[in-house]
Amino acid sequence: MGKERVAVVGIGQTKHEATRGDVSVAGLLREAAGRALADAEMTWSDVDAVVIGKAPDFFEGVMMPELFLADALGCTGKPMFRVHTAGSVGGSTAIVASQLISAGIHERVLTVAFEKQSESEAMWALSLPIPFTPPLHAGAGGYFAPHVRSYIRRSKAPDHIGMLVALKDRQNGLKNPYAHLHEPDITFDSIKESMMLWDPIRYAETCPSSDGACALVLGSEKVADEAAAQGRQPAWIQGTAMRSEPTLSAERDTVLPLGGALCAADVYKQAGITNPRKDVDAVEMYVPFSWFEPMWLENLGFAEPGEGWKMTEAGATALDGDLPVNMSGGVLCTNPIGASGMLRFGEAAMQVRGTAGDHQVDSVRKAVGHAYGGGSQFFAMWVVGKDKP
């Protein structure tokens, strides 16, 4: 964190769907950005700079799309910055945007992130044959399934934990009008009976492929104070952190990656959090496959190693639990990959601002947004709160 205080003063997202055939990529971004600006009671001309992120360009097959999107985002003649950190990019992008204000360079920054999976083939893009190696890759699920299996073996977690997470997140998603998946008829049994795609990961324990975008308007202390004076609660950024680690390092722990834990420790320290389980009121974490909830509960300090699944099983992470996790329905309900991290950061901010609607948790003072990407090698987190840091 730099010297100047920063807050989230506007949040917008699209209706996420499998195919948003009614809009182009530019139109998708305009929908999210327009809503964020309206929420901040600003117009395009109020924005000093735009920071944009998305997952790898070969998903949609358009290289450096930020160049053609500059006009649509109203930043002709303004600074524009592109961020790349694979699946964690939505989080990293918001952090980079916040730094432009904390460093004293800008007052109002619009940050946006997106993916239009209907115009791409992510499963293929994540399974490109690597020369001289057997073509065994089967998307993100194929990559992460062995990590999940290692977690289950190490923690001795019972098989139903993954299904409980999927059920909870899909039920939370029913309360979120923007969520892609709305499955009112989902049950524990329907999840259990769904196809085993990448054993031990079932179809119903897997995120969907979504079209969608998320946008945030970040403001300086002066901008945020003005919003507060008009009755619009800012979400004050109390800490931000990013970490990365090499995927092909011997002795790297893929279940509880060191980089993820150090990222959390750093951001908590900035935000004055000494006991994460007690001090944090709500968490949006990046859970694309259901078993990542207990894994990240341990990696982020909410549970001791091997104990995260017990929180899930006891209902602690439910909307009415003592540490609600993925109130929005999370990545398991909505996965426009590049935007998925920013949706986590945005939901944390909505909870603090009290604008989360039917999935609002009572009296949230501090919330955590988390994103990870690549082969569990990129991590981005922020802590937002009702109080000025």
Next chain:
Amino acid sequence: MPEIQLPASLQDVEAVRSVRTPARLDYTFTPGDATSRFLAGITQKKIIGQQANPDSRVYVPARGADPELGAATPIEVEVAQVGTVTSFCVVNLQFYGSGMEIPYTSALILLDGADLSIMHLIQEIPADQVRIGMRVEAVWRDDADIEPTLESIKWFRPTGEPDDVNVRIPGEIRGTGLGSWVGGVAPTELTVRNPRTGEGGTAEFGGEG
């Protein structure tokens, strides 16, 4: 918008919403020094690991650098063609571009003498009998078909030895101390042993060397 008159032949045709246009890119890939040396070993039916110094970790297949040390890996060490399954995935999903017949089992295999698991196919055993700790061996193509590719190993199959129930899964030892909180204590950079000097670090490390 001006009125557009479609010819009669198009008037009842459903509007086109999207067009799928598969693209193809042919390219020459140069594997670089480290991979070339590894693949040269493969043509001799040898699996050659690389390490930065005689005491550091053995990388298979090597990318030319030890990421922990930030050092080149000039030393070549032949590793065994048998190893232990450290984790695996049974893939039941057919998808665009995949040439594999489903279901198939891709496993992370820690070859004896190596410090990093490779991903390869497991065959000659039903998918639901594959397990962590299972001992497996490489099955090569016929000699005439050996090429400089890891695909020259067709797959791995069980050796029939007893399972290595204590298989040292890379990273797992760290998991109890570094990538998480233990006793409510947050990890810090100080809990990490400096791999260059071997100093520092408060977490227990096993299986060193």
